[in-house]
Amino acid sequence: DTGVSQDPRHKITKRGQNVTFRCDPISEHNRLYWYRQTLGQGPEFLTYFQNEAQLEKSRLLSDRFSAERPKGSFSTLEIQRTEQGDSAMYLCASSPGLAGPSTDTQYFGPGTRLTVL
């Protein structure tokens, strides 16, 4: 499968613990996005990378959240001191980053479902 992959698929943790998720984008895609989806809602944008540079962060991304893409390939999203409100599906997407007048198609991973007890 050459699509976007995410690991783990499910994570259950206790409040106050730190968790880290990984996203592997489609090979040679230089744009990578993180979204969060809670029950009954559509995905909400969290942050965006162009290669290794984090170019935009949503206000949803509190100080407890940090994302990296160290070599412009895979990305990690860490949540420190988790809270019950962090329970959600965390989605990763990648796109080619082609220059042009229209928006790139984003390809989504299967998501990581986080449950904070």
Added chain:
Amino acid sequence: AQRVTQPEKLLSVFKGAPVELKCNYSYSGSPELFWYVQYSRQRLQLLLRHISRESIKGFTADLNKGETSFHLKKPFAQEEDSAMYYCALSGRRGTDKLIFGTGTRLQVFP
């Protein structure tokens, strides 16, 4: 504010009936509009985008700038169309981040 509104959480139809999933948006500029679909146990995937002006799996959507709408239509629903449908917009070329609506679940009964 940038916003996408999908007023229906659930739309139920019988096979062969026409389908229209509503989407309205708010954006000060010229956004790009998309429909994404998520079938059961599958990942979110692009169904169609307004700039392509094409029909995918029998679905079409026309961007109406006057009404700020991008409704998804299909003349004859099939059972395999049952899925979650999300309308989304992208409003800024630099990021291409997507702003999604809350989604509409389409159920097509045999």
